[in-house]
Amino acid sequence: MPYVNIYLIEGRTVEQKREMADKITNVVSKVGKVPKELVHILFIDLPKTNISKGGTLQSDK
Amino acid sequence: MPYVNIYLIEGRTVEQKREMADKITNVVSKVGKVPKELVHILFIDLPKTNISKGGTLQSDK
Amino acid sequence: MPYVNIYLIEGRTVEQKREMADKITNVVSKVGKVPKELVHILFIDLPKTNISKGGTLQSDK
Amino acid sequence: MPYVNIYLIEGRTVEQKREMADKITNVVSKVGKVPKELVHILFIDLPKTNISKGGTLQSDK
Amino acid sequence: MPYVNIYLIEGRTVEQKREMADKITNVVSKVGKVPKELVHILFIDLPKTNISKGGTLQSDK
Amino acid sequence: MPYVNIYLIEGRTVEQKREMADKITNVVSKVGKVPKELVHILFIDLPKTNISKGGTLQSDK
Numbered sequence: 001m002p003y004v005n006i007y008l009i010e011g012r013t014v015e016q017k018r019e020m021a022d023k024i025t026n027v028v029s030k031v032g033k034v035p036k037e038l039v040h041i042l043f044i045d046l047p048k049t050n051i052s053k054g055g056t057l058q059s060d061k
Numbered sequence: 062m063p064y065v066n067i068y069l070i071e072g073r074t075v076e077q078k079r080e081m082a083d084k085i086t087n088v089v090s091k092v093g094k095v096p097k098e099l100v101h102i103l104f105i106d107l108p109k110t111n112i113s114k115g116g117t118l119q120s121d122k
Numbered sequence: 123m124p125y126v127n128i129y130l131i132e133g134r135t136v137e138q139k140r141e142m143a144d145k146i147t148n149v150v151s152k153v154g155k156v157p158k159e160l161v162h163i164l165f166i167d168l169p170k171t172n173i174s175k176g177g178t179l180q181s182d183k
Numbered sequence: 184m185p186y187v188n189i190y191l192i193e194g195r196t197v198e199q200k201r202e203m204a205d206k207i208t209n210v211v212s213k214v215g216k217v218p219k220e221l222v223h224i225l226f227i228d229l230p231k232t233n234i235s236k237g238g239t240l241q242s243d244k
Numbered sequence: 245m246p247y248v249n250i251y252l253i254e255g256r257t258v259e260q261k262r263e264m265a266d267k268i269t270n271v272v273s274k275v276g277k278v279p280k281e282l283v284h285i286l287f288i289d290l291p292k293t294n295i296s297k298g299g300t301l302q303s304d305k
Numbered sequence: 306m307p308y309v310n311i312y313l314i315e316g317r318t319v320e321q322k323r324e325m326a327d328k329i330t331n332v333v334s335k336v337g338k339v340p341k342e343l344v345h346i347l348f349i350d351l352p353k354t355n356i357s358k359g360g361t362l363q364s365d366k
Contacts, residue, residue, distance in 0.1 A: 052086065064308065117204070161299065164295055190246060195276060236245075265362055288351070
């Protein structure tokens with residue numbers, strides 16, 4: 001605790017995930033006043049065909 | 062807002078996702094009285110080995 | 123299967139959830155070609171202080 | 184209902200998922216006093232690059 | 245890792261959650277071959293008005 | 306997209322959520338190279354009785 005689930009469009013690099021994980025952990029730890037070790041993050045990658053906004057798939061835009 | 066996450070068995074086509082996204086967005090928009098543009102949908106595809114009902118995997122049925 | 127999770131701002135009525143559940147189940151059943159009985163929906167209500175878009179809480183708008 | 188979502192590191196075998204599904208369904212059914220048939224479980228597999236603890240990706244450990 | 249999210253109908257007691265947490269952690273640890281300390285479980289309680297199966301709210305059954 | 310779900314122990318203030326939302330949105334926007342307006346965050350508050358680590362509820366620690 002806290003647990004963070006991040007849904008992303010496929011294609012983000014490991015470097016981007018590494019940087020997001022590091023920085024988001026710092027924010028949650030500092031603002032939430034919990035040790036960094038307790039901050040867990042999961043990235044769930046999704047193809048553009050699996051994301052819709054306003055009724056239109058991302059792959060159709 | 063609203064955000065809709067739909068867990069599906071792998072194998073649904075893009076056409077099926079497109080039609081579901083369009084129609085579910087219309088329902089949520091009309092019934093919830095929010096602009097369509099604010100309705101977000103994610104599809105999470107899962108293999109049959111990753112779904113269990115009553116203690117039995119879908120792949121064993 | 124399929125499983126649908128819908129995150130909503132607090133305050134939608136039971137009538138609205140009933141109508142959404144009925145209509146979304148019909149869409150998923152018809153388009154996905156699964157019996158209605160297999161369509162499960164969960165509504166997760168969230169206060170405006172717990173939703174952010176573009177870095178701003180809904181309660182601050 | 185109940186619905187159980189389990190996020191796992193990629194690489195667990197179907198045998199492991201089968202055994203987990205069977206045993207967790209039994210626990211939830213007995214303790215929760217619901218028929219086994221109503222217990223649904225989804226496994227979401229994630230690569231080590233998509234999991235962070237304490238700000239460090241599992242793939243970097 | 246692993247992370248387990250359990251959606252339950254409101255009304256389960258703390259004793260039931262304690263027993264489920266203990267037993268599910270044991271199952272996941274033994275079958276998944278991970279230390280118990282790495283098994284995390286979240287319970288999300290939902291009212292009967294927020295759960296639909298086959299298009300009908302639990303509160304209407 | 307991206308969508309961020311954060312599970313927190315109950316009791317964080319609106320100020321803490323506001324600051325987390327602002328800073329996490331900035332991180333995701335900059336590292337992920339997406340406009341801030343596309344970053345959505347949901348906070349799900351959970352009581353200590355609903356969180357288990359290593360088989361023990363947070364409320365029992």
